Structure formats: C-alpha cells, structure tokens
Amino acid sequence: MNAIEINHLRRIFRAQIGVFNRSIKEVFAVDDISFEVQQGELFGLLGPNGAGKTTTVKMLTTLLIPSLGSARVGGFDVVKQANEVRKRIGFIFGGERGLYWRLSGDDNLRYFASLYGVDPEVSKKRIPYLMEMVGLKGRGNERVGGYSRGMKQRLHVARTLLHDPDILFLDEPTIGLDPVGAREFRNVILDLQSQKKTILLTTHYMFEADALSDRIAIINKGSVIALDTPSGLKKHVSDLSVVEVETFGASEIVIEKLRALPFVDALSVEDRDQKQMILIQTERGAEAVPDVISALEGQRVGRVIVREPTLEDAYVRLVGGGA
Amino acid sequence: MRTIRKNFRLFWQGTLLSYRALFAWLRPVTYMASKIFMPLAQMFFFVFLGTYASGKDTSDFYVIGNAIQITSISGIFGVTMSVGGDRDAGTLPYLFGTPANRFMIFFGRAFMHVIDGAIGVVIALTWGVLLMGLDLSHTDLPALGLTILITTFSTCGLGLLMGCLSLLTANVMFVNNFVYFSLLIFSGANVQISTLPVWMQIVSSILPLTRGIAASRALAAGASLTDISVLLISEIGIGLTYGFLGYFLFSWFEIQAKRKGTLETV
Structure with missing residues (x-):
C-alpha cells in the first residue's frame, strides 16, 4: 500500500483586488499534481519559492482543504477522514514558531502528548527517550524561549514523534540552521528513515535532497515537472x-x-x-x-x-x- | 471510558499548561499589579466618586459592584490572551493538526481564569473590608463564594467568545477594552440598572456579571442562598450561552481557516 496518494490535487486561492472596483483574482497554488509515496520511502519535494510545496504539505496534513482532486494519507482521505489522518502523521514547518516559549521543552512535549491522546505512562518514558534522540538530553527543564534555533527545530522533531506516527511531513526543516545544526538535523532524519518512517521532505537545499531522498519530485508553478530518483534526475x-x-x-x-x-x-x-x-x-x-x-x-x-x-x-x- | 479519561486528561493538562504557556501576565510584577493595585485603584475611584456624587454613604454599593466586576480582568483579558495566544505563538497549525477534542481544548483555556478571577474578587473584597468599610458580618460567606465562582465562570464565557474574535482580528484588545469599560456601567457595578434607559437595561440583562453583582449585593444585605438562586441559575445560563457561542465560533474559524488558507495570516 502507498503511504501517500495524490490524485489531480488542486488548490486555488482567491484574492480580492481593489477597494471600489473589486475583482477576484484566482491563483493556482497547486495545479493538478499526482504522485504516490511508498511506505518507508523518503520522498523529496523540491521547487522554488511559491512553487506550491508548502501548500501541498498543508493539504496532506489536513490544514488546508483542497479545491479539487483527492489525497489519501495512510489510506485515509485527507478531507473526509481528517482525524484518522491526524492520528497517523507528524509534521514540521520550518522556523522557530509553533512551540510554547514560556513552557519548558518537557512541558511542551507533555502538552502535545495529551493533544495526541498519548497514554501518560507511555509519554513518561517516551519524552526522555525523544529528548535524548534529538540531542536535548538534560535540557528538558529549560524554557523553550531560551533555546537556540537549532534546539527549537529539534524539539519540533521530538514533538512530531510523540505519538509514533508512521508518516512524517518535514517542510523545510533545516531552514535557518547553521551548518552544524543542519548536519545534526539531517542525521536525525536519517535515523527516522532507518526506523522505516515514511517521510515527505521539502527543502531548498539540493545536496540535502540528493543525500537523503529515495525519489524527488520537482514542482514549479503548482505542477510536478519531474519525478525520479536523484540519479535519474541528474x-x-x-x-x-x-x-x-x-x-x-x-x-x-x-x-x-x-x-x-x-x-x-x-x-x-x-x-x-x-x-x-x-x-x-x-x-x-x-x-x-x-x-x-x-x-x-x-x-x-x-x-x-x-x-x-x-x-x-x-x-x-x-x-x-x-x- | 478510555475516551472520557483521555479527554479529561486533555482538559486538565490543557488547563494548566495553556495557562502557563499563553497567559501574558505571568511575570510576577505585572500579575501583582493587575491583581492587587488595579482593583484598588478602580475601587477608590468609583467609591469616592460615587459617594461624593450621591451625597450619601453608599460605598458598599460601589465596593461590591466593582469588586465583582474586577473578575472581568481575568474573564475577558485573560481568557482572550489564552485563546488568541496560539495565533501569536504560531501554534495554531500544530493545534489544529492534532486529533484532539476541540471542545476540551477550548474550554480548558478558560478554566484557570475562573479560579484566577475568583481570587481577584476576593482580593478586591478584602480591600473593601480593610479600607472602605465594607461590612460582611451578616453575609452568608459560602453563598458569596459560590456567587463569585459562578459570576467569574459566566464572565469567562464572554471571554471565550472574545478570544475567538482574537483569532479573526489582531485588534481584539480594542474590543476588549470597550467591553470592559461598558461593563462598568451595563453590569450595574456603578449605576442602579433601574435608572438606565430601557435599551441599556435590555443590554444589561443579556450580559454576564449583572445578576452576579445583584446577587452579591443581596447577600451582603443578609439574603440567603435560596433568595438569590434564580439570579445564580440565570448567570450560569448566560455564561454557558456565551461559552457555547464562542465554541461554535472557534469551530467555524477552524473550518474557514482550512477552506481559505488563513490559519496563520490573521
């Protein structure tokens, strides 16, 4: 079974232009894309800014409703069975935001564990394990506001793994990280790959996509213009x-x-x-x-x-x- | 049974952690100022102005009215910060990307503010007893405690609705200030409601606090819990109405944001 199936997916944004003579402008952020991601595959999605990568990820993570077409994640429809999809996925959008900065790293994980319905006995063991896995062992009691950008990104990884999801969406996870932080982050991704997680990774860094991805789709102006292995694309x-x-x-x-x-x-x-x-x-x-x-x-x-x-x-x- | 336990846990964890995570007054100095000095300043202002203007010893009227109205600091400003804080923290997509029960998330945001607001009222009443001659010797104190809790709860209901507005607009603090100052009049905290124009009396009757303040004044004058039970039941009803309106707005916001792609753009 494919972990992700996308069929003729489209997302149209409508923007109002003008104050008195109002008109509606339609922008095709994603324009008829179709592809599948196999279980355990690390699938790269590349494209310039505004190509539609993040919009695609948002639709697959149930945060945006597609205008047309369909998508299934973990065998469930992202619109009709959104809650089933949410139970099976984890996702990260690049950047520092998305954490509660006033709380400690451990408390952030504790709260998200309750949001994902993780049993307290399980989360009690899982939180220290994940903090160690992402290299934040011993820093869990500190407020997230004092973390470096790289630490926040790694805490995001721990957050996204709390409920042990099978499928991960990593949207430009290394953006803004220094070279050492980015390398450490890539090691975490490789570790996840070895755990047979299905990963959809979007990135601007070609060497990153080349080194990590089993297959890559290049998306431009909302459409997939190439889909192959890194060597095939070369x-x-x-x-x-x-x-x-x-x-x-x-x-x-x-x-x-x-x-x-x-x-x-x-x-x-x-x-x-x-x-x-x-x-x-x-x-x-x-x-x-x-x-x-x-x-x-x-x-x-x-x-x-x-x-x-x-x-x-x-x-x-x-x-x-x-x- | 497992689902109930899971939801209870979500409510409780959400209550405690979201209060710490999203309530912007947690720094001790600003918290103390909002809990101790601001109520004192408000009560001084209205008690002295009111007794000067009316020319009678009506200080209890203003002390009780303002002490109870103080709950709207937590109920409106605090709850708004807790609900709207997710937008500022950038956590909304992560929150809406979980399978968690939205009802529990939403109402969990208000719970600590009910306790917090009630503590604020107790502090304000203490100022009233110590500095403004408030006499509670004939008051059924457990009944007054219950009245404070119910009034704080109903004000938090309005706060939940205001909090949802903060997901739709960045200017909700302006609206909050408008509501807070309107409550000084419309709730009957500083004016006898019967002296207000009819349209204002109608507005007054659909707001939280109005019945809570009336019940507190009656208790201070020696009434029993039975005497004020209708007022308290109505106050609970108003709080629930606003809370559920807020919840429906919260659900509507989530659906609209996913349709329009505006989850992070407000």
Missing part, C-alpha cells in the same frame, strides 16, 4: 558540463551577454559577498571557456572551473534557469 543534464566562473561586480548587461551565447543551455548567478559565481550549463564543456572569458572582457575574473553537473544543475535546468 540524467536530465548528463549531456552537459557546468562552467563555474568567479567574477567581481559583473553587471546585468554582462550577464545577459553571457546568456545570449549560442552554446549556453542554462545560466544562473549566485551572489557570494563581494563576488558572484556564474554557473553556465553547456554541452561544450571546457571548449566553452575561451568564449566565456572573451565575453567577460574588461571584467575582473577569478577562478574558472569545469565540472560534472549535480542535482542542483538538473534542478536549474528543469525550473527554468534557461538561456
């Missing part, structure tokens, strides 16, 4: 190489000049403090470098590297970093 760009060029203060005109080169398949720019990293996907590989350098004539150029494409490059190509 095949989308197997014919390409990536030329990374470090520049200092390259203007938009220069970037557009590069984009217009006939051999450039896709181009993206990452700002890194004073410098920019221009990533060019091209079939020509190292042969493209002289033409790229000549297009950058007059610019201060640093390192130039030609490398194999990664999942991020596949993602850029799929969501439209195209030339």
Whole structure:
C-alpha cells in the first residue's frame, strides 16, 4: 500500500483586488499534481519559492482543504477522514514558531502528548527517550524561549514523534540552521528513515535532497515537472558540463551577454559577498571557456572551473534557469 | 471510558499548561499589579466618586459592584490572551493538526481564569473590608463564594467568545477594552440598572456579571442562598450561552481557516 496518494490535487486561492472596483483574482497554488509515496520511502519535494510545496504539505496534513482532486494519507482521505489522518502523521514547518516559549521543552512535549491522546505512562518514558534522540538530553527543564534555533527545530522533531506516527511531513526543516545544526538535523532524519518512517521532505537545499531522498519530485508553478530518483534526475543534464566562473561586480548587461551565447543551455548567478559565481550549463564543456572569458572582457575574473553537473544543475535546468 | 479519561486528561493538562504557556501576565510584577493595585485603584475611584456624587454613604454599593466586576480582568483579558495566544505563538497549525477534542481544548483555556478571577474578587473584597468599610458580618460567606465562582465562570464565557474574535482580528484588545469599560456601567457595578434607559437595561440583562453583582449585593444585605438562586441559575445560563457561542465560533474559524488558507495570516 502507498503511504501517500495524490490524485489531480488542486488548490486555488482567491484574492480580492481593489477597494471600489473589486475583482477576484484566482491563483493556482497547486495545479493538478499526482504522485504516490511508498511506505518507508523518503520522498523529496523540491521547487522554488511559491512553487506550491508548502501548500501541498498543508493539504496532506489536513490544514488546508483542497479545491479539487483527492489525497489519501495512510489510506485515509485527507478531507473526509481528517482525524484518522491526524492520528497517523507528524509534521514540521520550518522556523522557530509553533512551540510554547514560556513552557519548558518537557512541558511542551507533555502538552502535545495529551493533544495526541498519548497514554501518560507511555509519554513518561517516551519524552526522555525523544529528548535524548534529538540531542536535548538534560535540557528538558529549560524554557523553550531560551533555546537556540537549532534546539527549537529539534524539539519540533521530538514533538512530531510523540505519538509514533508512521508518516512524517518535514517542510523545510533545516531552514535557518547553521551548518552544524543542519548536519545534526539531517542525521536525525536519517535515523527516522532507518526506523522505516515514511517521510515527505521539502527543502531548498539540493545536496540535502540528493543525500537523503529515495525519489524527488520537482514542482514549479503548482505542477510536478519531474519525478525520479536523484540519479535519474541528474540524467536530465548528463549531456552537459557546468562552467563555474568567479567574477567581481559583473553587471546585468554582462550577464545577459553571457546568456545570449549560442552554446549556453542554462545560466544562473549566485551572489557570494563581494563576488558572484556564474554557473553556465553547456554541452561544450571546457571548449566553452575561451568564449566565456572573451565575453567577460574588461571584467575582473577569478577562478574558472569545469565540472560534472549535480542535482542542483538538473534542478536549474528543469525550473527554468534557461538561456 | 478510555475516551472520557483521555479527554479529561486533555482538559486538565490543557488547563494548566495553556495557562502557563499563553497567559501574558505571568511575570510576577505585572500579575501583582493587575491583581492587587488595579482593583484598588478602580475601587477608590468609583467609591469616592460615587459617594461624593450621591451625597450619601453608599460605598458598599460601589465596593461590591466593582469588586465583582474586577473578575472581568481575568474573564475577558485573560481568557482572550489564552485563546488568541496560539495565533501569536504560531501554534495554531500544530493545534489544529492534532486529533484532539476541540471542545476540551477550548474550554480548558478558560478554566484557570475562573479560579484566577475568583481570587481577584476576593482580593478586591478584602480591600473593601480593610479600607472602605465594607461590612460582611451578616453575609452568608459560602453563598458569596459560590456567587463569585459562578459570576467569574459566566464572565469567562464572554471571554471565550472574545478570544475567538482574537483569532479573526489582531485588534481584539480594542474590543476588549470597550467591553470592559461598558461593563462598568451595563453590569450595574456603578449605576442602579433601574435608572438606565430601557435599551441599556435590555443590554444589561443579556450580559454576564449583572445578576452576579445583584446577587452579591443581596447577600451582603443578609439574603440567603435560596433568595438569590434564580439570579445564580440565570448567570450560569448566560455564561454557558456565551461559552457555547464562542465554541461554535472557534469551530467555524477552524473550518474557514482550512477552506481559505488563513490559519496563520490573521
């Protein structure tokens, strides 16, 4: 049986525009998506901001009613059998909020255990176990308001596991964490994966999705544009190489000049403090470098590297970093 | 039986933990100010103003009226903070994502404020006895205690309704202040209700506190519990009506928020 089944799911938001001449604008946040997640699978959902990832997660966690289509989680319909779904799932939305900051970590867990109807005898043993599992052993008596962001995120994981759910929804759980905190968090996810939990993970971090996911769906403008294993997705760009060029203060005109080169398949720019990293996907590989350098004539150029494409490059190509 | 036990546990845990988690006056200094000094200031103001304006020794009227009305600090402001606090804490999605009984969650938010409000009234009455000459020597004190609890309960019912408004709008404190100050008049705390215009008397009759204040004054004047039983039963009825209205609004809010996607946007 599939843990999650989504059939032609749509979510339309209606926004009122104007004060006197009012009109209704319809936004398709999720537009006809369908996929299944198998039991015990770690399924990644990738996409740019506003692609519809969080809206999808909200519908699957019964927090938002779909406009059209259907979804089943743990074998239950998310609208008609919402309470049955809630008993079987745990979820985290990224960020620090969603905990009672005036309460201690243990008291937060105690309260949520009662909300999930966990037997007190069970929660008495489970709370210290979970606090240890997420690396908060010995900190349970402290007020959550004094926790670091990473500690709060980890307390969220403990909260979501209180009732031992089979299916977990982690919506950008590592957002805002420092590298060490994010790595520790990923270890927690791997630990959950080893416990055969079904996990739907949304993230912006490609290496995270690459390292953790069994399969990945890329969602853009409300629709699934690709669904495959990480290695399968990378095949989308197997014919390409990536030329990374470090520049200092390259203007938009220069970037557009590069984009217009006939051999450039896709181009993206990452700002890194004073410098920019221009990533060019091209079939020509190292042969493209002289033409790229000549297009950058007059610019201060640093390192130039030609490398194999990664999942991020596949993602850029799929969501439209195209030339 | 298991479900009843589970719901009772949810109510009790929710009562204690949500009170600590969401009630913003828990810092000792502000709590003391709201429980000890604010009632004193309010009572001084109305007792001296009232006795000066009426020219008679009517201080008991104002002392009892304001001491009982003090319960609306907990009943309205406290309960509103407890219900609406989930929106500020960002815990609403996590709360509505659980299978927990919403009725127990909702009414659990008010329970501690009934106790808290009753303590506030006792403190205010103590000020009245110590500083303003309130004479309770002929009063049936257990009956007065019961009246205080019932009045606090009914005021919390109104607070639950106001708390639900705080899920719909960020400006509920403005409405709360309006209700609090309106109760100073409409509840009969500082004005004989019979002297009010008819429309105000009608409003007065559908508010909590009105009957509780009348019952407390009657007890102070030597009435028995039997004499005021009708007032108390009506007060309970009004509290339940507001509480259930609040609960239905709470349920409606959850459904609407899930339909419109506004769970975190207010």
